[in-house]
Amino acid sequence: MMKKITPEVTELAAQLRVDSVRSSTAAGSGHPTSSLSAADLMAVLMQDFLRWDVRNPKNPNNDHLIFSKGHASPLLYAMLKAVGVVSNAELLTFRRFGSRLQGHPVPPLPMVDVATGSLGQGLPVGVGIALSGKYLENAPYRVWVLLGDSEMSEGSVWEAFDHARYYRLGNLIAILDMNRLGQRGQTPLGWDAPAYAERARAFGWRAITIDGHDPIAIDEAYAEAVHETEQPTLIVAQTVKGKGVSLVANKEGWHGKALDQEQCAAAIAELGGLRNAVIELHAPPPISTEPPGITPSAKPLKLPLEEVGAKVATRKAYGDALAALGAARSDVVVLDGEVSNSTYAEIFKKAFPERFFEMFIAEQQMVAAAVGMNVRGRVAFASTFAAFLSRAYDFIRMAAVSRANVRLCGSHAGVSIGEDGPSQMGLEDLAMMRAVEGSTVLYPSCANQTAKLVATMADIPGISYLRTTREKTPVLYAANEDFPVGGSKVLRQSPRDRVTIIGAGITLHEALAASDRLAKEGVPARVIDAYSVKPIDDEGIRAAVEATAGAVVVVEDHWAEGGLGDAVRECLGGEDPVFARVIHLAVRAMPSSGTPQETLRAAGIDADAIVHAVQRVLETGAEERLCYLCGAPASWQIAVAGEDEPSTEEDACEVHARGHRHLAHVHAHEAHQHGRHPN
Structure with missing residues (x-):
């Protein structure tokens, strides 16, 4: 079997290399050398192991392939060309405005489940996808993650290693492209394959070290990995950055640089010329169950609602509402960062232990796992203290780039938590979450409002955030009150x-x-x-x-x-x-x-x-207008070069507002802070 596939794999790997060089040269930028090092690894995967239905990218039994080293996107796009998803003409639109082939992969391009490019995120997301396959779906798909060696310095990678071992994710296979060189020079471990393998084994993984340019060794390693059921596998593949092109092979200073036209032509010739083969991937196992996440709710939603005036903490109302939502919807899952007895996510855990996932003190992994479960159609809620979500902010940002639907809850917000002190007080969370593209930010004041908003969040697209309070507060709203997103409530009002x-x-x-x-x-x-x-x-x-x-x-x-x-x-x-x-x-x-x-x-x-x-x-x-931006009297003129003196109060307001766009405002604002400024 090995001898039969080797010539085919060699040709496919050469095609992937040629197309990686061509696309980046056409773009005038990109990461061809990072793509060249992993071409053999991907060629063998495509030829003999990756099970993916090109005609049905949404097939629930398709394997998942995550390019955690998202800068190697030229290689991924070359793979898509090799299976007929991307045409030769489209390949050469790489990095152009309006092209599907962006600088780093983003959905909804086929085979791209999540956006990558912020290093250290692919494996944690892969953990979430693998968790769903093993524990929620009993599905046969495998999760393959291509890692770069530079990102092995990211702490989030090791959070993923820890959780994959804890949950015995034998359906997760990580491939480490150990090409020695990062962006500015050698990585911390260089080509020390035993060091990577020992670290992986210390975390409870199976580790296999290979020559990443030997198709037979690669094939044997993959074959060993796919037969594992209870232990995740790391394949440490020693590779050469820029492999196949002598101009750049194992050379520093070529990261993130495209070859010019003359260099590209020479590289193509060295690689044996252009190829346009289209291969057939292996089919995924037959679909025997309904796709995940689309099973209709078995029961109507019955939210637990309190009497007006009752004192209930909104954090507890969050847990009660989750349990009610879980009873109505089989697609709801909950993750928590080892504070479920404070966030009250434990209420859901007690009701539906099979759909609750403990993420321990690993907020990055928690958010990433929620993103991974979203890939599989799960309605994921993730909770921790509001202050600690700041650790996972890059994952939240990238979840928005992925167009993921993820629901986050931050409890113990603000100074009102009291005695625990400032390290536990979430005081940045609203700003953080408001800044996320397309996000929804909700801040309930009572239990009934919380319950209604939790139910609403289940169907909100994008990143949604619920801020809850530690203290018990009186219920303000009756059970029949509704709280639409984008609304507000008036609790006191009169004509006077x-x-x-x-x-x-x-x-x-x-x-x-x-x-x-x-x-x-x-x-x-x-x-x-x-x-x-x-x-x-x-x-x-x-x-x-x-x-x-x-x-x-x-x-x-x-x-x-x-x-x-x-x-x-x-x-x-x-x-x-x-x-x-x-x-x-x-x-x-x-x-x-x-x-x-x-x-x-x-x-x-x-x-x-x-x-x-x-x-x-x-x-x-x-009679004194105040600026809507800073609260200062609008008559305080902020100097703007070339502005005439205002002649009326209305003019003064306009001059003041324009001044906010001028650097001089900074100094003027500071000068007034200790004077008449109402703030």
């Missing part, structure tokens, strides 16, 4: 309202307390629950601001940058800006341990601070 107070989560309760006190003082206040932080309710908030003559107080348990305050300011800005008098209360100094009420008071975001802010904003008076 003089100010709009906007809060969410814990600060909404402080806003309500402040509103009650203000009412006794003869100052009616409109209170808005901005539970949908992104998308925010532009129409509702702008209407409230106009109804209260532009007097606004925004209060949030978050750093001042990037959270609810900025969302409100953006809402008031845009093409038709509202020059409102805005005071933004937020956490502006490093917090410390204390009771929740002490930490809220120290941060200046409790009911007392809100009452004081309302008094200040009303003292400013409707």
